[in-house]
Structure formats: C-alpha cells, structure tokens
Amino acid sequence: MANDPTHQFQIFKIVPIEIGGIDFSFTNASLFMVATVACAAGFLYFSTANRGLIPGRSQSVAELSYEFIASMLREGAGSHGMKFFPMVFSLFMFVLTANLLGMFPYFFTVTSQIIVTFALALFVIGTVVVYGFYKHGLHFLNVFVPSGVPGVLLPLVVTIEIISFLSRPISLSVRLFANMLAGHITLKVFAGFVASLGTLGAIGIGGATLPLIMTVALTGLEFLVAFLQAYVFAVLTCMYLNDAVHPGGH
Amino acid sequence: MFVTPAFAQQAAPANGATQGEVHTETGVAHNEHGTGVFPPFDQSTYASQLLWLVITFGLFYLLMQKLIVPRIGGILEHRHDRIAQDLDEASRLKAEADAAVATYEKELADARSKGGAIAESAREAAKVKANADRAAIEAELAGKLAAAEARISEIKAAAFAEVGAIAEETASAIVDQLIGPKASAEDVRAAVATAKVGA
Numbered sequence: 001m002a003n004d005p006t007h008q009f010q011i012f013k014i015v016p017i018e019i020g021g022i023d024f025s026f027t028n029a030s031l032f033m034v035a036t037v038a039c040a041a042g043f044l045y046f047s048t049a050n051r052g053l054i055p056g057r058s059q060s061v062a063e064l065s066y067e068f069i070a071s072m073l074r075e076g077a078g079s080h081g082m083k084f085f086p087m088v089f090s091l092f093m094f095v096l097t098a099n100l101l102g103m104f105p106y107f108f109t110v111t112s113q114i115i116v117t118f119a120l121a122l123f124v125i126g127t128v129v130v131y132g133f134y135k136h137g138l139h140f141l142n143v144f145v146p147s148g149v150p151g152v153l154l155p156l157v158v159t160i161e162i163i164s165f166l167s168r169p170i171s172l173s174v175r176l177f178a179n180m181l182a183g184h185i186t187l188k189v190f191a192g193f194v195a196s197l198g199t200l201g202a203i204g205i206g207g208a209t210l211p212l213i214m215t216v217a218l219t220g221l222e223f224l225v226a227f228l229q230a231y232v233f234a235v236l237t238c239m240y241l242n243d244a245v246h247p248g249g250h
Numbered sequence: 251m252f253v254t255p256a257f258a259q260q261a262a263p264a265n266g267a268t269q270g271e272v273h274t275e276t277g278v279a280h281n282e283h284g285t286g287v288f289p290p291f292d293q294s295t296y297a298s299q300l301l302w303l304v305i306t307f308g309l310f311y312l313l314m315q316k317l318i319v320p321r322i323g324g325i326l327e328h329r330h331d332r333i334a335q336d337l338d339e340a341s342r343l344k345a346e347a348d349a350a351v352a353t354y355e356k357e358l359a360d361a362r363s364k365g366g367a368i369a370e371s372a373r374e375a376a377k378v379k380a381n382a383d384r385a386a387i388e389a390e391l392a393g394k395l396a397a398a399e400a401r402i403s404e405i406k407a408a409a410f411a412e413v414g415a416i417a418e419e420t421a422s423a424i425v426d427q428l429i430g431p432k433a434s435a436e437d438v439r440a441a442v443a444t445a446k447v448g449a
Contacts (some may be wrong), residue, residue, distance in 0.1 A: 029295065033303055036294075041313045044322070045318060051321070051325050059325075063325065086315040086319045090311045093314070113295075140356075185330065206441060243444040
C-alpha cells in the first residue's frame with residue numbers, strides 16, 4: 001500500500017472514542033491538529049517570551065507574521081476590521097503550520113481533508129454573516145446590492161452577488177483542500193516513478209533521474225503552495241470580513 | 251466523487267467488517283482501514299475530525315486571543331513608544347546643548363568685553379600714575395635746582411666778600427713796601443673801594 005498515492009490521507013484511530021454511536025476517535029488527523037496547534041502556539045509563545053526590545057531571530061519571525069497579517073487586515077477591512085485580528089491571525093497560523101507540517105515525509109496533512117477546510121471556511125463565512133446582521137441589521141443585505149448599478153441591471157447583479165456569496169465557503173475550502181491534496185498526490189506519484197524506474201536496471205536508473213528532478217522541483221513548489229494557500233486563505237478572509245464591517249461598500 | 255452517505259455511515263460503525271471490500275472510487279483497493287473510500291471523502295471520519303478541529307482550533311484561538319496577540323502587540327507598541335520617547339529625549343538634549351552653546355558664547359563675549367574694560371582702566375591708571383610720578387620728580391628736581399642755585403649765589407657772595415679782604419691786605423702790603431709808613435687802614439679801604447668801583 002505504500003505506493004498508493006492516497007495512502008497518506010488515510011485516517012486511522014489512535015484512541016477509539018465513541019459517544020452516542022458517533023465515532024469521535026482520536027485519530028492521526030487529531031494528532032496532527034494537536035501538533036499544528038502546539039507548534040504554532042509554542043513558536044509564537046516561546047519566541048516572544050523575552051519580550052525583547054531588540055528582537056532576536058525567532059522573535060522577528062513572530063513579529064513579522066503579526067505585522068504581515070495586521071497590515072493585510074487593515075488594508076482589507078479597514079481599522080474597524082482589526083477586532084477580527086486574533087481570528088485572522090489564528091486562521092493564517094493554523095493553516096500555514098498545518099500545510100508546512102504536511103511537507104514532512106510520513107506526516108499527515110490536516111488541510112488535505114475537505115471537512116477541515118470546509119469547517120474553517122464556514123467559520124469565516126459564519127462570522128461574516130452573524131457579525132454583519134448583528135452590527136448592521138438588515139442593512140447587511142446591502143452587500144448584495146452594489147452601489148452605482150443601473151436599476152435595469154439590478155436584478156441580474158443581485159442574483160450574481162447572491163450566488164457569488166453562497167459559493168464563497170465552497171471556493172474558500174475547496175481551493176485550500178484541492179491544492180494540498182493535488183500537490184501531495186503529484187509529489188507521491190513522481191516519487192513513486194523514481195522507485196519503480198530504479199528497479200529496472202541501468203536504463204531505468206538513468207530514466208529515474210527525470211522524475212527525481214521533478215520531485216525535487218515539486219517539493220520546492222509545494223513549500224511555496226503551502227505558504228501561498230495560507231496567505232490566500234487569510235487575504236480572502238480579510239476581504240469577506242470587509243463585507244461584514246462595511247456592507248455595500250464595494 | 252462523493253459516495254452515498256448511507257454507505258459511509260453504515261460502513262463506519264461496522265469498522266473493519268468491510269475489510270477486503272474493493273471500492274473502485276480511486277481505482278485502488280483500500281483494505282487496511284475499513285471503508286475503502288477515497289480518504290478525504292470518507293464521511294465516517296467527519297465527526298471525529300470536526301470535534302478535534304473544534305477542540306484544537308478553539309484552544310489555539312483562545313491562546314492567540316488571550317495570550318499571544320496581546321503579548322506581540324504589547325512588544326510592538328512598547329518598541330514604538332520607546333522609539334518615540336528616545337526621539338523626544340534626543341531632541342530635548344539637542345535643545346539643551348544648543349542652549350548651553352548659546353550661554354557659553356554669550357559668557358565668552360561678556361568676558362572678552364570685561365577683559366577689554368579691565369585692560370583699558372589699567373592702562374588709564376598706569377598713565378595717570380606715570381604722569382603723577384613725572385610731575386613729582388620734576389618738582390623735586392626743580393627744588394634741588396633752586397637749592398643749588400641759592401647755594402652757588404651764597405658761595406659767590408662769600409667769595410666776593412673774601413676777595414675784598416684779600417685785596418685790602420695785598421694793597422696795604424704793597425703800599426708798605428712802596429712808601430714805608432704804614433698807610434692807615436681807612437685810606438686803604440677807601441682806595442680799594444674806589445678801585446673796585448672803577449673795576
């Protein structure tokens with residue numbers, strides 16, 4: 001089974017737990033969620049433990065990621081959006097750490113599970129909807145009515161806006177999930193070529209260098225994707241939160 | 251790609267009972283972990299994943315909100331304040347230094363003008379004293395000159411008086427030698443006086 005490219009997404013139970021007939025087992029997925037949180041929180045916590053006026057290397061990284069997300073949110077949702085900073089920062093750090101942990105061989109990638117990314121996307125959209133209605137009441141519905149559109153086009157535009165709003169949780173979750181899944185499968189398939197070609201003697205070993213080079217290049221690309229998808233997730237979260245803070249302001 | 255939920259949910263509690271069943275969803279048989287579904291779409295794992303995601307992400311969110319974000323925010327704010335404070339301090343010190351330079355230059359100018367005044371008055375005083383000294387010495391010299399002149403005229407008078415007595419004696423001796431009998435002193439005196447006048 002080791003050569004099955006989907007084997008790495010297999011979930012197995014570590015501590016079986018069943019409550020009311022539903023399986024809540026502590027699985028390898030749960031383990032890596034715990035590991036993700038431990039790494040992200042541990043890094044941010046211990047790197048800033050000195051509270052140095054002049055930051056060291058790790059403290060610089062923590063501060064840079066903080067300021068990176070802070071400026072992203074401020075540009076995306078304005079200063080009123082800064083109350084969502086802990087949420088966006090948590091999402092970014094969680095997704096980034098999960099993606100990067102998934103780059104280790106034999107590690108499970110939390111974000112390669114559609115249910116995880118969909119839950120995170122629903123959390124974002126749910127926050128937007130709840131906060132939007134809580135803060136603006138029915139004025140939140142202005143989010144579907146762009147300003148400056150001629151009355152004739154309004155029904156069409158509003159329909160499109162509603163569809164685009166409803167598709168947000170899907171696009172947000174599928175983008176992250178599919179990127180991680182496809183990247184890891186591709187990597188595994190090319191790495192598998194190296195192994196299977198390598199068994200074919202001298203010509204095979206010569207031929208195996210090609211997928212080997214490809215695997216190395218893909219690994220680099222996957223690191224980029226791991227960061228990029230976390231960034232995209234955070235940027236889109238900021239944009240959606242902007243709707244909650246300023247409905248009809250686009 | 252979704253399998254029917256009914257299948258997945260039936261398969262989950264069975265757990266292992268379906269081992270060996272070949273599912274062609276991914277074209278590969280998954281006979282290790284039961285359901286044989288493409289793992290990300292295996293709905294039997296959803297409840298567990300959701301629960302543990304809520305637990306772990308919820309904990310992470312709480313940690314971020316209560317601990318990490320305030321801490322990093324505090325560090326950045328403290329640094330920002332500290333830099334602003336240092337800049338203020340630097341501009342304050344610069345102002346102080348400028349004031350000190352101004353005071354120094356003012357004092358230097360004062361001292362220079364004061365020194366000039368002192369030198370001027372000293373020169374004046376020296377001049378006055380020199381004039382006074384010269385006047386005193388001149389007066390003293392004039393006194394000495396006058397005394398010397400008085401003494402000279404005294405000596406001259408005394409010398410003139412003695413000149414008369416010597417002439418009288420000489421004249422009487424000459425007369426004795428010439429005429430024998432002694433000329434009376436009155437005659438001689440009269441004759442000398444006449445000669446003196448004549449001379």
